[in-house]
Amino acid sequence: MTVLKRLSIFVLLGLVLSGCSSSKDWRTASRESAGIAPDPSATNEAVLQVYGADAWGWRGWFAIHTWIAAKRTGDDAYTVFDVIGWRGRNGQPVMRITQDAPDRYWYGEKPRIIKEYRGAGVDRLIDAVEQAAREYPWKNQYTVFPGPNSNTFTAWIAKRVPELELNLPLSAIGKSYVE
Template sequence: MKYLKRLLLLIFVVYLLPTFAAAGLWAMKDRPGRWSEANWGSAHILPEPQSSDEAAVYIFSAATGGLKGAVASHAWIVTKEKGASSYVRYDKVGWGSPIRRNHRPPDAYWYSNPPQLVAQAKGAEAELLIPKIEGAIAAYPYSEPGGYTIWPGPNSNTFVAYVLRNVPELGAVLPPHAVGRDYLPDGDFWHVDADGRDLHVTLRGILGFSAGMRSGLELHFLGLVAGLDFANPGIKVPAIGRIGI
């Protein structure tokens, strides 16, 4: 009983307390009441695609809308081929065709929330990565209508995390509030990234851990992530995100 109480206290302090804090801060924000009132326009983060001939890859994440915006974010992928005059954006959504192409501007607000840049690659590096990214997108196993479950997954973050695991050269993991990122396809219990540098163990994205060069050390509980980032020193706080040291 003593150990159970300690475990429950640990769960409360590490996972629930930050979640309640994030929910309180979210409740005080002025935000749109419905999706039709939200800003979905460009945040003007990316340069005009015609301004450079070099290839580029960007991974974005932004807080989502409604009550879930207090603890969860939405991620997407943007690419630009060498010499291209436009960007290509890929999202996994829960309505219509699940993987959308260019349904919003590449750096758009999401439910009026500004996007955060998770990772980027440019020039020759991006030229090599884009075919791999497109291959991973084509291979994503939940790309058909109906292949979306808001929690624990597969959802929008499951899609982007799948691409990042299969194209580890991007050198990134999604932020701790990207709920659904740790859901592994086909009910797999474990996965080693393509380059062997990160291990993921999970029970349907609900309970598990990740460890490695990119993930650092993470513990997952009900889709919430707590951990330590070693590559870019910091802590990963459930519902809040990464805090750098």
């Protein structure tokens, strides 16, 4: 290998590695609503949304984090179905079903809708999603790769609720853990 090739590889490796350390701090990163979901107090219809956002830090170069948010007809709040690994380090289940903002920034990364349903028939989908979430077998386990992780959770629900017609993108690393 020529000296020029070695130097080029060294420079390229240095550039890649320098991008791995971020000046961002997860403790101060935005967790505010992105304003994507309809206001539950002004929207009577049922809403079910599947979100994805770039993963935290350098992992966001190639991976996303996914979750599901739902509001039944007439409800004035959203229920969020998600898995977050750090909860396990605190002795809590990594899977959670709770009322929360549906479209929070994922530690500074703006979420995007992967799939959305609104209106008639969506309450039945929400019931099926909730049932599948309650049957999720890895409520207390989390492994970034190959899973189970947040994308494994969303894929688990998609597999058990085929009427969602949800196909997660390639960047949803961990989605194949259930297949």
